[in-house]
Amino acid sequence: MPVPSWRLAAAAAVIAGLVLLAPAPGLALVVANGALLIAAVVDWGLAPSARRLQVTRSVPGIVALDSEAEVVWKVRNPIGRRLRVRLADELVPSLGADSRRARLDLPPLDTASARTRLRPQRRGRFDPTTITLRVQGPLGLTARQGNVVVPGVVRVYPPFRSRKEAELRLARSRVLQVGLRAAQGRGGGTEFDSLREYSVDDEFRRIDWAATARARKPIVRTYRAERNQTVLVLLDSGRTMAGRVEGVPRLDHAMDAVMMMTAVATRLGDRAGLVAFSDRVRGVVVPSSGRAQLSTVTESMYRLEPELVESDYRGAFVETLGRFRRRALLVVLTELAEQAVAETLMPALPLVVRDHLVVIAAVRDPVVARWASAVPVEAGAAYRKAAAVQATDQRRYTVARLRGLGAVVIDAPPGRLAPELADAYLKVKSTGRL
Incomplete structure (x- = not known):
């Protein structure tokens, strides 16, 4: 031309x-x-x-x-x-x-x-x-x-914003976490590993009294954390995950947590997998412990966008149980909107809490907390504060109800969802709950 x-x-x-x-x-x-x-x-x-x-x-x-x-x-x-x-x-x-x-x-x-x-x-x-x-x-x-x-x-x-947090927990092949002690993969598993001298972080129930009497100093038993366990992340991509927290979609906050869980679990010898769902199951990554699993999981979800439909938790649970029957840590990444949770998630929880350890995790909007704690100086601010207080109370009530049904609940601010979820997983490993 x-x-x-x-x-x-x-x-x-x-x-x-x-x-x-x-x-x-x-x-x-x-x-x-x-x-x-x-x-x-x-x-x-x-x-x-x-x-x-x-x-x-x-x-x-x-x-x-x-x-x-x-x-x-x-x-x-x-x-x-x-x-x-x-x-x-x-x-x-x-x-x-x-x-x-x-x-x-x-x-x-x-x-x-x-x-x-x-x-x-x-x-x-x-x-x-x-x-x-x-x-x-x-x-x-x-x-x-x-x-x-x-x-x-x-x-x-999606960006792996919590990569450094994951590396901290895996540096030098040691699990590092606040409030927990599990050195070199040793924790509260069921397989006896070795005896060692007592330190201030050890629980009294770990003391081996016979060995203590022989050595004339406190000796504790250490147990090897079990490996090859299954961690399944159920990623909600329905309507409520389209909302933004600090300018980032809730779904993207959740994806960071998915990558954190996959990285930590596979490096500790467990098998991590993914089920993405909305009103239907949109994608499945079979659990694996290989180093390539993080890339596989990321590849499977990078094109995922929220759909403006109600999430079908029951359908996701049924399909997950049909595919994977082995006891697993089920991590449900969703939003704790009171109406959606009460009508869909809570009725479906009994399907999974009996045979699996269930963790429900969501990102909490800090703006709502600031509104709830602010001192209003004009009518608009007063109405906003009242709405924020009501939303905060409803969220706390929802969290309490979910815990009452047997789930572990993590409601964390942006930037803390992935680390707190990883810490919950490490606590499960160290206490042998899975």
């Missing part, structure tokens, strides 16, 4: 001004414009087609939501003279590119490159396929424009 340049417009304007000085302006205008048109056509004909240029796009296959990545375009000149090329890539706004356009000056029979930075704004898969090239003619009057198909795939994964 021919594209006129500013030089062509400038030349036409100059001609229009000069012909006014000619003895026969009309004839001069026709001749001058005809010559300019011929020059433009020749210029366009001398510009190579976009399809003759070799174009590549180097893009990272996987980018985390909170990170940056670089895109590199390379264009090769197939002819023996210098070319000036403009490039426009089909990068969607959600990828947050600094620019999707570039100008390149191509030496004869050589390659030039340009770069841009990506700062993705949302998760998902993006498939840029088309790059538009505008190749300028040697006179600069016109350009030849065309599209080149350059397939590409960019997968934007």
Whole structure:
């Protein structure tokens, strides 16, 4: 497709001004414009087609939501003279590119490159396929424009914001946690491991009195934490998970907790799996203890978006129990909206609490807590405080009811959901409850 340049417009304007000085302006205008048109056509004909240029796009296959990545375009000149090329890539706004356009000056029979930075704004898969090239003619009057198909795939994964917290709990092959002591994988399992000297963090019930009498100092028994146990995370992706807490969807907060649980559990020798559901089961990752399981789980959920439907907890529990009959730690990541929980989750809990250890985890909005504790200075603030206090009381009541049904409940602020959930799992391991 021919594209006129500013030089062509400038030349036409100059001609229009000069012909006014000619003895026969009309004839001069026709001749001058005809010559300019011929020059433009020749210029366009001398510009190579976009399809003759070799174009590549180097893009990272996987980018985390909170990170940056670089895109590199390379264009090769197939002819023996210098070319000036403009490039426009089909990068969607959600990828947050600094620019999707570039100008390149191509030496004869050589390659030039340009770069841009990506700062993705949302998760998902993006498939840029088309790059538009505008190749300028040697006179600069016109350009030849065309599209080149350059397939590409960019997968934007949820960010693992709690990675450092996970590493702290796994550093030097030791489980580190507040309020618990389980060194080198030793804990409250059922398999005897060894005897050692008593320390201030040990429970009195661990003291071996016979060994203490022989050694004449306190000696405790240590037990090897059981391995190859099953941790199943049920990730709610229904209506209530579409809400945002501190600008981040509840579903994304939950995904961070999923990655934390998968990383910690698999590194401790347990099998971690995932069931994503809304009004139906949307995806299943079979429990595994391999190091690649974290990548598998992340791959399975990075395209997951909340659906504006009511979550079917009973259906998710029934399908989970049908697939996995072995006793497991079931972690339900959801939202503790009182009405939804009372009508759907609570009636379904008896299906699983009898044979499995159930943990229900949700992220708590700190804004509501601030509203509830604020001192109102005008009518609007008073109404907001009353609503916040009511919501807070309802949430506490919901948590109490769930605990009364036999579930462990974690209601944590942003940034603490994943660490507190991991600590709950480690406590289960250290006390041998699973």
